[in-house]
Amino acid sequence: MNDHETPQAEALRLVQARFPHALGALLGGSAAHGRATPTSDLDVAILLPDSDSGSDTSRREVVRHGGRLAELFLNTLAGVPEFFAWDRARRRGTVLFLYDQGVPLTDPFGHVARTRQLAREVLASGPPPLTEAEREHGRYVLTCFMDDLIDTPASDRYEQLALADHALSKAVHLLTAHHNAWTGIGKWLPRRLLDADPVRGKALLDGQLAVAERADPGPLTAAVEEVLGLLGGPLREGYAHAWSP
Structure with missing residues (x-):
């Protein structure tokens, strides 16, 4: 890791190295808003293309890149609506807030922008009421x-x-x-x-x-x-x- 590299540049380099086929990505958490400490991890949401072979799956993954831990929130494009519904049902909206408040890293096809809009609509609806x-x-x-x-x-x-x-x-x-x-x-x-x-x-x-x-x-x-x-x-x-x- 370059001591002068910004968290955004570091996260983008991670995405490009590990997921060159990604449809887009954004950085969330404290690193996205200038509150990161030297030991803070990178919270990175990554959109993956849909795959007939199932090689790309929605998952949460922790890796170390350039000496820093990174927590990756990976979702296939088709799986986003179902995942957001699950995230809402937990009443915490962890990934919903990541998309709402994160900083886009790469979005060549506009998928990140559309996914952020969906996240904001789900967040605006609020969590489900308790039975x-x-x-x-x-x-x-x-x-x-x-x-x-x-x-x-x-x-x-x-x-x-x-x-x-x-x-x-x-x-x-x-x-x-x-x-x-x-x-x-x-x-x-x-x-x-x-x-x-x-x-x-x-x-x-x-x-x-x-x-x-x-x-x-x-x-x-x-x-x-x-x-x-x-x-x-x-x-x-x-x-x-x-x-x-």
Whole structure:
């Protein structure tokens, strides 16, 4: 890797070397917006031609190129709509956002531009709403985490921290769904949460910090109870869930 090479130039060189037959590509993530660190990987979406032989398939692949890790999101052109529908169903839209916010690297036939437009249309439709059964199950599980967190002594730090993480994750899932907003995992969890609900989202994140830094579950349980209040309150007795084989 050339120390003076931009992430865009580096990513384009990767595409040209490994996928010379690609129909187009773009760079996403922190590298596309000037926030990359020396150890940041490259997130590259690559459109591949449809192949009768099946030699090109939609997949996720991690490679090392020029000393830097790169995470490749490869899709055949015909497979894009189905893949975008799957990405939407997860309610995270990982690759949808990559196409929406990424920087085109090469687009000789206009396929990247059309795929970006499709991604934006899917994103504008929002994630699918939770079914009633999904919402009630989430409400019950979050109530259980909240109750366990309240009952866990501060001396049981491993259990307290594990419960706080699970309570935060479940609360984010329900709160973003309540706002018909996209959710996320890892570093995207707080970002998507604060986008969806800055006030309640900050209360949840501050609550998790209070558990981590002071072994105090009070702020997090209060924030969780407020989220539950949007959905009808805590759910304990009366909840029923049929087993599915």
